[in-house]
Amino acid sequence: MDKKLIVLCGDAVEEMAKLPDKSVALITTDPPYNLNKNYGIYQDNLNFTEYMDFSRKWLTQAKRVLKDDGSIYLFMGVRYISYVYAVLEQELGMTFNSWITWFYTQGIGKTKGFSPRHDDILFFTKHPKNYTFNLDEIRVPQKFYRSINNMRGANPGNVWQFSHVHYCNENRRSHPTQKPEGLFERIILASSNEGDTVLDPFVGSGTTLRVCQQLNRNCIGIDINSSYVEMSKRRLSEPFRGFDSIDERMKRVPDDLNDPLVRELYVQEHINKFLKNDSEAIDDFVKSVQDKYASKQLNLFTAT
Ligand SMILES: C[S@@+](CC[C@H](N)C(=O)[O-])C[C@H]1O[C@@H](n2cnc3c(N)ncnc32)[C@H](O)[C@@H]1O
Known part of the structure; x- marks a missing residue:
């Protein structure tokens, strides 16, 4: 534009x-x-x-x-x-x-x-x-x-x-x-x-x-x-590399993404919707999803 x-x-x-x-x-x-x-x-x-x-x-x-x-x-x-x-x-x-x-x-x-x-x-x-x-x-x-x-x-x-x-x-x-x-x-x-x-x-x-x-x-x-x-x-x-600050809630990972298919869809939607102006935050967000759900699976496994 x-x-x-x-x-x-x-x-x-x-x-x-x-x-x-x-x-x-x-x-x-x-x-x-x-x-x-x-x-x-x-x-x-x-x-x-x-x-x-x-x-x-x-x-x-x-x-x-x-x-x-x-x-x-x-x-x-x-x-x-x-x-x-x-x-x-x-x-x-x-x-x-x-x-x-x-x-x-x-x-x-x-x-x-x-x-x-x-x-x-x-x-x-x-x-x-x-x-x-x-x-x-x-x-x-x-x-x-x-x-x-x-x-x-x-x-x-x-x-x-x-x-x-x-x-x-x-x-x-x-x-x-x-x-x-x-x-x-x-x-x-x-x-x-x-x-x-x-x-x-x-x-x-x-x-x-x-x-x-x-x-x-x-x-x-x-x-x-x-x-x-x-x-x-x-x-x-200067070249733009993303905004210099973000509300940390924009990277928040919901607590109810237990179904892997829903999780995959959600992650893509989240990136498109909430992180569209903050590309630098995407890696952090994806890593938080992986960490959160890896540990949830571990807890589930330990409990059974
Ligand atoms: C609080 S700073 C703005 C900082 C800015 N939001 C930023 O992120 O960099 C206020 C600015 O007003 C400017 N200023 C002070 N008096 C002014 C006036 N009468 N007219 C225009 N600018 C003025 C100062 O030079 C200063 O850069």
Whole structure:
């Protein structure tokens, strides 16, 4: 598919102001959380009023450029999330849909207090009822297969576990807050269709652009730092070897595949349905099936 992937260098508010009204199906973005991160030319440490003014400005542009049936997914840290929630709902009149928690098992350790292990994502729609949500694109395998027809899978829920992109991961870039591609994969599959335009006004290392490239969406990415813009462009030109992160449930092996024929059929269907965008996970999945059912047979044999 012919898709447009545009990377702009500039301030999010100024660049968004140049985009036409109602031109974007989905905005998914991870802005600075105002936690004093060093983004090269931008130090993330505004005072409360300045940060809220900045948030209000770019969120106002976000609503303007969204199509009437469009959605926004906004990553945010705990300190400001309730305030930006109020801007979206009370000031901009958008409709709350979901508060998603991204749970990660590793992160910084606190010695006086509880170590943080989640970021959160607010999902709002422009229209209360008319919006895209492709549940069948984002289902996760169930614990029991039950019958040959039961391949639907479950709703992934609003707590999503993905590990950070660790420094040993070959997809890791030199960006302080690079997010796992798996998070964006789920958002983009759920709330846009092939050929739609997705906008990320704080694109950083280019995660949203990369995922859109692989899922046949058009994408506009903006970042204020020209070295991150170059980083995104390089990332788009590299060969693709699968997304850098996956919800481990996608590799889940049901407990009721005891019949070898059913098992064989199931494995193929599972790969086609749940692992179609994550070819690197297929070997792990097949091995888990072999391990699980080899040990089950052994137990059966020992018991008789
Ligand atoms: C949290 S990071 C985004 C990380 C990205 N999701 C990824 O996976 O790499 C936020 C980005 O916003 C950029 N930024 C900060 N202020 C900006 C502004 N006013 N306009 C556009 N980009 C800005 C920073 O340079 C940084 O790369």
